Amino acid sequence: MSKKNFFGMTGDTVKLIIEASGGKGASVTTDDFLRQIGAVIAALKETAKAIEGEKSANIRYRVVGLGMNSPATVDFRAEMVEFSEKVNFPTIHGAMVNGLDAILTGDREIPTTVTAGVFRCLKDFCAPIGGSVSTTRFVVNGVKVDMDLRFKSQLSKIQAKDIVEKGMFMKGMIETANIHDAKRSFYLYPLRGPEKVRCVFAKSDKEKVKKSFGKYVRIHGDFKYEWREKYPYEIAVKEIEMLPFKDELPDIRKIWGAAPNATGKLSTEEFVEHLRYG
Amino acid sequence: MANGIKTVCIDSCVVISLLKEGRDRLDKSDIPVLKGLLSDIHSGKIHVFFPTILRTEILECNIGKKLMAEFDLWTALPNFDEVPVNSRVAKTAAKIRSYYSEKNRVNEEIPKLALADCIFIATAIENDCPVLYTYDGDRLKPSKQKKLLSLKSPIAEEYPLQIQKPDAFQLGM
Numbered sequence: 001m002s003k004k005n006f007f008g009m010t011g012d013t014v015k016l017i018i019e020a021s022g023g024k025g026a027s028v029t030t031d032d033f034l035r036q037i038g039a040v041i042a043a044l045k046e047t048a049k050a051i052e053g054e055k056s057a058n059i060r061y062r063v064v065g066l067g068m069n070s071p072a073t074v075d076f077r078a079e080m081v082e083f084s085e086k087v088n089f090p091t092i093h094g095a096m097v098n099g100l101d102a103i104l105t106g107d108r109e110i111p112t113t114v115t116a117g118v119f120r121c122l123k124d125f126c127a128p129i130g131g132s133v134s135t136t137r138f139v140v141n142g143v144k145v146d147m148d149l150r151f152k153s154q155l156s157k158i159q160a161k162d163i164v165e166k167g168m169f170m171k172g173m174i175e176t177a178n179i180h181d182a183k184r185s186f187y188l189y190p191l192r193g194p195e196k197v198r199c200v201f202a203k204s205d206k207e208k209v210k211k212s213f214g215k216y217v218r219i220h221g222d223f224k225y226e227w228r229e230k231y232p233y234e235i236a237v238k239e240i241e242m243l244p245f246k247d248e249l250p251d252i253r254k255i256w257g258a259a260p261n262a263t264g265k266l267s268t269e270e271f272v273e274h275l276r277y278g
Numbered sequence: 279m280a281n282g283i284k285t286v287c288i289d290s291c292v293v294i295s296l297l298k299e300g301r302d303r304l305d306k307s308d309i310p311v312l313k314g315l316l317s318d319i320h321s322g323k324i325h326v327f328f329p330t331i332l333r334t335e336i337l338e339c340n341i342g343k344k345l346m347a348e349f350d351l352w353t354a355l356p357n358f359d360e361v362p363v364n365s366r367v368a369k370t371a372a373k374i375r376s377y378y379s380e381k382n383r384v385n386e387e388i389p390k391l392a393l394a395d396c397i398f399i400a401t402a403i404e405n406d407c408p409v410l411y412t413y414d415g416d417r418l419k420p421s422k423q424k425k426l427l428s429l430k431s432p433i434a435e436e437y438p439l440q441i442q443k444p445d446a447f448q449l450g451m
Contacts, residue, residue, distance in 0.1 A: 165364045171356065191356045192285065192325055192405070216356065223364070230366065230404060243354040252352050253320050256313065257299030262339035267302045268294045269413055275290075275335055276392035 011090025012078050013064065016040060017137040019071040021130070028072060032128035036136055037074065039125035044078070046117035047099065048092045058084035093140040100138060100145040103154050110158065116226035119160050126152040160227035168223040170197065170235070171243065174212045184209070188219055194231035201237040208240050216243045283357070284318075284448070287327045287402035289412035289426065290335040292444060297341065303413070311446045315411075318449055325357040329367070329401040331394055333360065361405060363397055370400035370437075377434035389415075389425045399426070403437045411444045 018036060020026035041061050048056035058081040065075030078089045099114040103122075114122075126147065129136070135148040145151075170190055177186035186209055187196045199219055201209055220239040223232035263271035295302075296316060300309040318324040336349065353360045363371075375396040382390040391399075395414070402410040415425030426441050433439050 163365070168362045168364060171354075171359065192327075192359065218354070225366075244351070246355060249351050249354060250348050251320065252355060252358065253316055254348065255293075255296050255352070256316055257297070258345050258348075259297040259339060259341040260299060260301060262294055262297045262341055263302075264340060268291050268298065269415070271294065271339070272289075272291050272335065272414060275338055276394045 011093055011141050013140075014040075014044065014061075014076045014078070014093055014096075015065075015137075015139040016074045016076075017071050017139065018073075018133060019135045019137075021132055021134040025070075027070065027132070028128075029132040032132045033072065035128055036125055036133065039121050040136075040138070041076070043118050043121035043125060044092065044096055046115060046121055047096045047113050048087060049117065050113045050115045051092055051095060052087040055085050055087050059087065090141065097138065097140050097143050097145055100147065100151075103158070104145060104147075104151050106154055106157075112228065114228075116160065116229050119155075119158065119227065122155055126155055162227065163225050165223045165225065165232075167220070168232070168235075169218055169220045170223075170232075171216070171218045172197075173216055174199075174209065174214065174240075177209055177213055179206050179209060186213075188217075188235070194233075197232055197235055199235045199237050201240075205237060205240060212240055212242055216245070217241060218243055283323065283325050285325045285327070285405070285407050287398065287405065287407040287410045288332075289328075289398050289410060289414060290332050291413040292411050293328075293332060293336060294339060295413060297336075297339065297345075307446075308413075308443060311444045311449065314446065314449050315444045319355070319358060322357050324449070325359065327359045327361055327401060327405045327407055329363050329397050330360055331363065331397055335394070359405075361401060363401070364404075367397065367400045367404050370403055371396035374399055374434045374437075378429075389428055391426075395426055399429075399433060399437075399439065399441070402439055403433070408438070409440045409442065409448065412441060413443055 016037070018028055018033065020028045044061070045056060045059060048059050059078060060081060061076040061078055063074060064077045065073065067073035078093070080086055095111065095113040099111050099118065102108050102110045103114070129147065129152045130149055135146050138145045138147060170188065172188040172190035174186050175189055178184060183200060184203065184206065185198055185200045188199050189196050199221070218241040219235055219237055220241065222236040222238070224234040224236070225232050266274065292315075295312055300312045303309060303312075315324070319326055333349070337346065352358050371393065375391055375393060378388060378391050381388040398412070399410060410426070412426045415427035427443070429441050431438050431440050433441070
């Protein structure tokens, strides 16, 4: 458990202070209020995902303080769903503050914890700023970041565009195909990496997709990645390579001693060194 | 590790050592470990990643077309995963190479890495492998270059990755 700081907060707790536009007596609309709350929690969970991976799915936030006087304040405490593996909340919250500060100041590279998911949530979060919200202050462990029109403007400067990589490939199982719509697609379920990837295919591949359904394949094509994401979210299919089942493949143990003279007079290391350094 | 399956990245040295049944391994205890690694790949206990450039390095070896065709087929195994070098891997590789080149200018003890070395390291990092198996640097001989095994995690002070020989304990042998 982290020690409480002078704000009476711990690293497990996050405070939001939402100031309304229009000066004294002004108030925030419920839509904008709820939108910002939802977006900031989603951004925190996306940050957790970047740091803790799958474990982050079991994080939830509880409202532990609510101030109705202007400005409105909300305190959230992070916790794990019962019986799930713990994560380090101060690290996650610290990373969020660091990311927000890097965006606001523009004085350094935006940390990798600001993923496409976090970026999307922050865009959503900023939508009410300049409307009924003037500034929302995000406070963790005494460190605060003001998200105002300047923050919104800095965020809009980030070139968070998708990228396309040509000539990539990935193995997996084909499931849930839609072969009728104009945008024909199926989902590829790889063994490692993303849970699933949407694959868009040409009309001419319709029969091949039907035959490959539920089968193990290697998909070749152009991969679309969200900004900073490791794994593609969509593939423009160029080729579907049906792969044999394991029992149809030669036993990989046959590789043992299959080429005893593979590197001639050189040792394995010398051979590889020669290849890499000439 | 996901679903109880270990994930590792392998360097060409490891595959070549398999082809040569570990006969030039100096430490003979490496041989049963190599066999264990192979057995784990066969049984699906381990998921192995390697970049496409491993294929080009293997092609440089004295191996026949038949064996290369079999190698192609082995890449169809779900857990013997050849992965393309995308721009993300290339960028990480370049960043690592630049980091060690800078360090090498100041201290020659720090290895200067070839681009291929960095691509293997970056492939491990970008595919969430905690370990890269190699024998590069296992033979102690005078050389200011190479020696992946001398690198310590975090790589380039940023990426947590263990670079080591295939390890009996890690493989659960």
